[in-house]
Amino acid sequence: MIKQVRNQMGWLARLIIPVLAILFIGGCAPANQPPVISSLIADEEQISPYDNCLVSCVASDPDGDELSYTWSASGGNISGDGAVVTWVAPEEVSTYTITVKVIDGRGGEATAQVTIDVFINHPPVIDSLVTEALNIRRATPCVIECIASDPDGDELYYNWLPSRGSISGDGAVITWIAPNTYGTYTITVTVTDAWGDKTTDSMSIVVSCGCG
Structure with missing residues (x-):
């Protein structure tokens, strides 16, 4: 009788230890960290109507996740995708904001903005x-x-x-x-x-x- 109880306890121990190990490892898994945008730069601060310029985003992910980029602008058009796009200025003279959202695919994201002036230059x-x-x-x-x-x-x-x-x-x-x-x-x-x-x-x- 004692031997049988010991055997049952041994099986129980062998069952509990792996479960605890799984719970322990799962509970200590690090939380996802969002991407980090180091810089967002337009190669021209001022351009003429219908002119274009490159906008570049430098970003990284602390967890090494693959990043995707979503671009938007308050006016004009954006062509391309990824970390570098081309912004085409509209006709209207004004200051426009270009926004990029960097996403890591696991719920983490970061956003940055840069402004560009559209103006009409006059000769000397x-x-x-x-x-x-x-x-x-x-x-x-x-x-x-x-x-x-x-x-x-x-x-x-x-x-x-x-x-x-x-x-x-x-x-x-x-x-x-x-x-x-x-x-x-x-x-x-x-x-x-x-x-x-x-x-x-x-x-x-x-x-x-x-x-x-």
């Missing part, structure tokens, strides 16, 4: 070209100034090109050194803004002997 305006003299001697230096502005307040860049002679300096004010031959020469300036829009103007200067 050259108000005037000013020089100290319109008739100078051969091989004589002459200061020329380009008075220009930009409707959008963009930084301006100046490129000077003479038909003859040479240019010294850069920017809005330069010195043109006349050639050693008589004639009428043209000095041209191209003013470009930060977005590549440009305006060109020129002026003529006579090189003579200076005889009255």
Whole structure:
């Protein structure tokens, strides 16, 4: 009788121990951790209507889960999928928000947003070209100034090109050194803004002997 009880207890022990092990392991399983978005970057902060730019999301998952990406925008269109998409700007000038949701497939998710301005750029305006003299001697230096502005307040860049002679300096004010031959020469300036829009103007200067 005692032996039989012991056998029954042994079977019971062998049954309970695996069950407890399963419960123990299951109870200590780590909870799922959501994805982490390191950055969300648009390769252009400002673009023109109907222009496009790339938007890139850098994300990872602490559990090593495979990630999927869902994109949306407050305006315009998104093409592509995955971590990098192309956003096409609408016609209307405004600030738009692009949103990405990163999902790990186990209920974890993370969201980030980036804004892009849609605007219409205006080219620079050259108000005037000013020089100290319109008739100078051969091989004589002459200061020329380009008075220009930009409707959008963009930084301006100046490129000077003479038909003859040479240019010294850069920017809005330069010195043109006349050639050693008589004639009428043209000095041209191209003013470009930060977005590549440009305006060109020129002026003529006579090189003579200076005889009255």
